[in-house]
Amino acid sequence: MDFSFSEEQEHFRKMLKDFAKQELLPNYTKWDREGVTPKHLWKKLGELGVNGLRIPFDYGGSSADCVTTGIAAEEIGRGDFNLTYAVMLNALIGEIITNHGSEDQKREWLPMISSGEKIVGIAITEPSAGTDAGGIKTTAVHKENVYILNGEKSGISVATSGDAFIIFAKTNPDLGNRGISAFIVPANLPGVETRGYEDLGNIPISRGSIYLNDVEVSEENLIGLENNGFAQVMNGFDLSRLLIGLQCVGAATQSLDETIEHVKNRHSFGKPLAAYQGVSFPIVTHFAQLEMVKWQAYRGLWLRDQGLKHSKESALVKWLGPKYSQEAIHECLLLNGHYAYTKEMPLEQRLRDVIGLEIGDGTAQANQMVIAKDIIGKEFRSY
Structure with a gap:
């Protein structure tokens, strides 16, 4: 058993520790007081390779292992708790698109996520479906070459600041958990509306609800296989x-x-x-x-x-x-x-x-x- 970090990981930790102490910690409370999502810092983390830790080199990422990603979560968390979402959220989304997305989806979205140019959220939770994620009611009806999405997502991180969302919806309600699909949905599509919350904490994460009203997305926006989300x-x-x-x-x-x-x-x-x-x-x-x-x-x-x-x-x-x-x-x-x-x-x-x-x-x-x-x-x- 070896509990030590590699020399490269130790160097990465020190770099992030210094960055967190010098650039993040002094302004940690500023974004909360102003109610601002500091998008410029998401881009700065992109420059440091933090946003794309779980994204392959070929798509602008770092191809880092999970332990290294954990180092980033711990050290960024010391400086600015809320900016750690750039580690956690992007790792989750990066893995989903990398492992299940099409080649076109990978080439379009992964470089922008890695650089911090785009902030992407993940939308599963609904007013009546939290822990029971399989109980979601949002639907995606396949019609010709598009899917039409209707429903409400709640408690979604970066709801009002995200550029796009991975939306989970039922494409076959009769199949229960096995009838859920995932779609990349840009925030500026017609029919997408968002509303922010007045939360106790995590203010810079701009948590809120996403409303989907006859939102049309192309078949190319489906991530992976239908009913496999x-x-x-x-x-x-x-x-x-x-x-x-x-x-x-x-x-x-x-x-x-x-x-x-x-x-x-x-x-x-x-x-x-x-x-x-x-x-x-x-x-x-x-x-x-x-x-x-x-x-x-x-x-x-x-x-x-x-x-x-x-x-x-x-x-x-x-x-x-x-x-x-x-x-x-x-x-x-x-x-x-x-x-x-x-x-x-x-x-x-x-x-x-x-x-x-x-x-x-x-x-x-x-x-x-x-x-x-x-x-x-x-x-x-x-x-």
């Missing part, structure tokens, strides 16, 4: 859930580092706060929890790189990563005192941002169901 995306969630875990751990670890400096320098009753076990022990507890989640995430990414089963590991990381991270950030907020309750410090925003990923890409309960199915057996599942 569900299978295409579910495997991708095993990757995105691992990256989300590292994204959250990155934000929480940065919060711990800042708090450790604070408690070493802040004195109370003649001693540094760090001298009190009531201060140091909670920090140690959160550090230990984050370390365990982090290395389970990298193990899951390694398993994926080897082509080995990793759904259980992915679900575990997605369940505990956001949970332990928000608990750690909350503790850091308390240890920093009343100034941390203001918007002068980034802790309150990190707490708001991380809580959002206790929901997105599978709730704690949904991931526990995946684990139970694996370790107990399908015949004992309650769904």
